Amino acid sequence: MDNIVITGYGIKTPGAVSKEDFQRILENGICTHSVLEGRGKNQSSVIAGVIEDDFGMLRERNYTRYPRSTRMALAAANDAVEMADLSYDPHRIAVIIGTSAGAILEVEHYSSVALNLKKYPLHGVSLVDSHTLSATVAEHIGTRGPTFTITTGCTASLDAVLLAKLLLEAGQVDACIVGGTDAPLGQWSINGFLKTRAITSDVSINETGVPFSSDHQGFVLSEGAGIMILETEEKALQRGNTIYGRVxxxxxxxxxxxxxxxxxxxxxxxxxxxxxxxxxxxxxxxxxxxxxxxxxxxxxxxxxxxxxxxxxxxxxxxxxxxxxxxxxxxxxxxxxxxxxxxxxxxxxxxxxxxxxxxxxxxxxxxxxxxxxxxxxxxxxxxxxxxxxxx
Missing domain, CATH: 3.40.47.10 (Thiolase/Chalcone synthase)
Structure with a gap:
């Protein structure tokens, strides 16, 4: 059975919208968390990971009506496809992307007009269809192969990698655009995790989201997207591509x-x-x-x-x-x-x-x-x- 390898990737996280940005943050141990004022209990602050870019215009096309999580995935997919110099038959390329919160930001935004037909947005029904995410990435890149959206929560992007590996090993596709994306910084998510005491309000950046510490409690809610290109080692070598790692x-x-x-x-x-x-x-x-x-x-x-x-x-x-x-x-x-x-x-x-x-x-x-x-x-x-x- 051929090895499954990674030939490209794109990353969008707080403080990092490129490979070089992310390397610098990781290597130097830089905290990228921010303070969101008025979003916590009794209008106090919460700590979150915020990406400054809007990703509204991609490849000279306006995507501002699409969910933020989808726009982040599109931007990361652009970088991954370019890094991998992806050039297979479009029908032999799969898109498999995981999400947990989906379009929760946009659903929350339009909830106040949900019962008003006149003000309800034309694209509203697409916002609650999580598969819009992967389908949009496929349309944007120009692929025609299998397209799946995985909604298994925090494991979804690894579950997407698992499905991609199976498809490649079975010979059903030549390459997979795979990963995950989430933009969960709406009040629905914040209140939900405040309610379960999984996040903490009215604390400083250094007092929460602290791994391996009995003195602290709560994680830092963050936006992010990571997309990779998976293919077989044999085909990657035939294309003369750089291989960054093996799954x-x-x-x-x-x-x-x-x-x-x-x-x-x-x-x-x-x-x-x-x-x-x-x-x-x-x-x-x-x-x-x-x-x-x-x-x-x-x-x-x-x-x-x-x-x-x-x-x-x-x-x-x-x-x-x-x-x-x-x-x-x-x-x-x-x-x-x-x-x-x-x-x-x-x-x-x-x-x-x-x-x-x-x-x-x-x-x-x-x-x-x-x-x-x-x-x-x-x-x-x-x-x-x-x-x-x-």
Missing amino acids: QKVCSRNEGRPILHSDETGEEMLSVYKETLGNRVPCYVNSQALGLKANDRIEGFIHKKLFDDIVPLTSIKGMTGHSFAAMGAIQMIAALLSIEYGFIPPTIKTEGKGFEDLPIVYQTIYQPVRAVSITTHGNSGNNACVIVSK
Whole structure:
């Protein structure tokens, strides 16, 4: 069976709309979080990851009526396709993109006129159709192959990679445009996570979204998009393309839990991780840890079970925040940059209080990187892991 490789990618995160931007943030451990005034409890502030660009005009075409999450995916897909110099039969290119919040910003914006036919927007019905996301990317790029939108929450972009790998291995397509995107910074999302105490209001940037810390609670809600080009190694070499990494194994499972619940023992996640790794040992782990105590405890548990203190552990969430379905793809792109430029990014904001027995990376480590494992999990028990290698 041919290797599945990555030949291009595009990244849109707070403070980074290019490969070079993202490398600089990762290598230097730069926090990109912002203060949103008046959006928290009793009109207090919340901390969030905000992308300044609007992405309204792309390839001289106006996309301002499209959801923000779709526009970010289009911009990232443009960069990925250009990097990969994608040139297959359009019918042999798949588009598979994950999202969690979809067009929640736009649905919230128009909710006040939902019962007024005269003011209801002509494109309103498309806003609640999540598949508009991948279909728009396919139309924009000019592909005619299979097109799927994955809505499995925080694991969605890794689930998209899994489906892409299966399609490529089965020979049904020659290339896949794959990844995730989310723009969740509306009041609906903010209030929802305030209600469940997953985010914290009226705190400073350094007091929340702190991975691996028993002294802090809450994650930083963030916008983001990450899109990659996957193809077989054989075809990539035939095209003379640069190969940035190999998708060795990806595994995804659902625990079958009620909404807002997951397995806090970590045993389900451990099982998925073991299957992903097999007998491989990564150079480091790019962790899901984002500042939620239950999630971070699970990350610590599985790391001690599998690696003890042998394999370095890091989380980039203190730099980027957590962008839901996009995060798995963003972590994969971070791994590709580690492999290409030879460094392990630091875990910032934290001193590791309560996690002293873990080999957390606090300062950038420069060394050859051959393989990185990535973990993601979400509400109702989704768990997905991938290992990316040189």
